[in-house]
Amino acid sequence: MAEEAGTGLVFHPMEPFKIHSMFDGEPIRWFEFFVPTNATLWMAIGVVMIALLMVVGTLRRALVPGRIQSLAELAYGFVHKMVEDVAGKDGLVYFPYIFTMFLFILFSNFLGLIPMAFTPTSHIAVTGVMALGVFIGVTALGFMKHGSHFLNLFWVSAAPLPLRPILAVIEVISYFVRPVSHSIRLAGNMMAGHAVIEVFAAFAPVILISFVGVVVTPLALLAIVGMYALEILVAFVQAYVFTILTCVYLKDALHPGH
Amino acid sequence: MANETHAVEAAAAVAGHAAEAAEKGGMPQLDFSTFPNQIFWLLLALGAIYWLLKNIAIPRIAGILADRAGTITGDLEAAEQYKLKAKDAEAAYAKALADARAQAQKIIAEARAAIQKDLDAATAKADADIAARVAQSEVKIAEIRAGALEAVQIVATETATAIVTALGGKADMGAVNAAVGQRVKG
Numbered sequence: 001m002a003e004e005a006g007t008g009l010v011f012h013p014m015e016p017f018k019i020h021s022m023f024d025g026e027p028i029r030w031f032e033f034f035v036p037t038n039a040t041l042w043m044a045i046g047v048v049m050i051a052l053l054m055v056v057g058t059l060r061r062a063l064v065p066g067r068i069q070s071l072a073e074l075a076y077g078f079v080h081k082m083v084e085d086v087a088g089k090d091g092l093v094y095f096p097y098i099f100t101m102f103l104f105i106l107f108s109n110f111l112g113l114i115p116m117a118f119t120p121t122s123h124i125a126v127t128g129v130m131a132l133g134v135f136i137g138v139t140a141l142g143f144m145k146h147g148s149h150f151l152n153l154f155w156v157s158a159a160p161l162p163l164r165p166i167l168a169v170i171e172v173i174s175y176f177v178r179p180v181s182h183s184i185r186l187a188g189n190m191m192a193g194h195a196v197i198e199v200f201a202a203f204a205p206v207i208l209i210s211f212v213g214v215v216v217t218p219l220a221l222l223a224i225v226g227m228y229a230l231e232i233l234v235a236f237v238q239a240y241v242f243t244i245l246t247c248v249y250l251k252d253a254l255h256p257g258h
Numbered sequence: 259m260a261n262e263t264h265a266v267e268a269a270a271a272v273a274g275h276a277a278e279a280a281e282k283g284g285m286p287q288l289d290f291s292t293f294p295n296q297i298f299w300l301l302l303a304l305g306a307i308y309w310l311l312k313n314i315a316i317p318r319i320a321g322i323l324a325d326r327a328g329t330i331t332g333d334l335e336a337a338e339q340y341k342l343k344a345k346d347a348e349a350a351y352a353k354a355l356a357d358a359r360a361q362a363q364k365i366i367a368e369a370r371a372a373i374q375k376d377l378d379a380a381t382a383k384a385d386a387d388i389a390a391r392v393a394q395s396e397v398k399i400a401e402i403r404a405g406a407l408e409a410v411q412i413v414a415t416e417t418a419t420a421i422v423t424a425l426g427g428k429a430d431m432g433a434v435n436a437a438v439g440q441r442v443k444g
Contacts, residue, residue: 017285030292036299037292037295039292039296047307050310055318061325063322073319077323125293125296125297126297126300187287
């Protein structure tokens with residue numbers, strides 16, 4: 001099988017994640033930040049879809065909502081309730097920011113499931129900026145609201161006194177790891193799922209090359225379908241996880257201390 | 259080639275893909291030359307979404323939800339009002355029904371009393387009539403009886419006179435009258 005596969009099978013699991021200019025298809029250089037790329041295109045499609053759902057879909061302001069307005073209200077209610085439940089009523093001031101991130105991630109994840117599409121959230125640059133934004137914003141907020149009392153977050157007053165310095169070190173480390181795990185979780189999930197589908201997809205045309213394909217091709221197709229279903233779940237769950245973690249961090253900033 | 263071995267193991271080993279990708283210049287995710295571009299467009303996209311949500315979508319949806327809650331509360335209140343009204347109407351209806359019934363009873367009683375009165379009057383009149391007629395009849399009967407007695411006496415006297423004459427006697431009117439009167443009386 002190995003020699004047969006070697007003749008025709010080509011693996012490019014990282015191909016869908018490549019970024020290139022929309023004009024010439026060439027990779028962009030570091031100073032060309034204003035050049036629209038495929039990443040730009042799919043972010044723009046996401047913005048347009050969000051506008052269609054949240055703005056155009058609610059144009060009629062129907063008392064009894066239609067299908068699209070129902071979805072818009074559902075999304076609003078979902079995130080609004082999450083912020084209120086996790087961060088508390090005073091967290092609702094920051095609801096627009098959290099809702100913005102939720103919708104961006106959700107639409108990016110789902111649009112990325114369209115074949116040949118690009119997934120902005122599979123890139124650590126994108127998730128990293130958002131996670132850092134949350135981290136810096138929440139930390140600044142904590143100090144602005146509580147001053148030095150915000151440091152109580154690291155001082156576990158419920159623990160026995162001798163343990164507290166050790167716990168404080170652990171708490172500080174875990175606090176600074178937050179943006180890392182926050183961003184890599186999302187980008188990693190999106191990348192891994194797409195890459196695995198890509199690998200299975202590479203196995204799918206084996207039937208054109210070899211007799212072994214009679215077994216391999218149906219299995220590969222089945223695996224793609226299964227992975228795709230899983231990815232649909234992951235697309236939502238990761239948007240949800242990113243959002244709820246943001247709410248948790250916000251809660252820590254608004255109500256520090258254990 | 260590395261590709262040949264990958265064909266076998268790649269399905270499971272994500273590390274393998276990374277290694278292969280590394281051959282072609284590493285993961286696109288770690289290509290730092292794309293970072294400024296991605297970050298620039300990301301901030302633009304997030305800014306656009308934020309602007310849309312903050313200025314249009316969120317106030318609008320909040321308004322819709324508030325309107326709906328208000329409408330539902332208002333409708334419930336109106337329903338409560340209607341319920342109270344229905345209850346009042348039912349009470350009024352029951353009262354009207356009871357009044358009507360009482361009125362009907364009263365009218366029936368009055369009618370009955372009036373009829374009874376008329377009936378009594380008519381009965382009394384009829385009784386008086388009957389009594390008068392009875393009296394009249396009795397008078398007539400008495401007259402007839404008296405007349406009959408007189409006729410009997412005359413007939414008896416005449417018969418007695420005729421019998422006495424036929425026997426060849428000479429009727430003494432005084433004696434005959436006395437005898438007849440005695441017999442008729444007795």
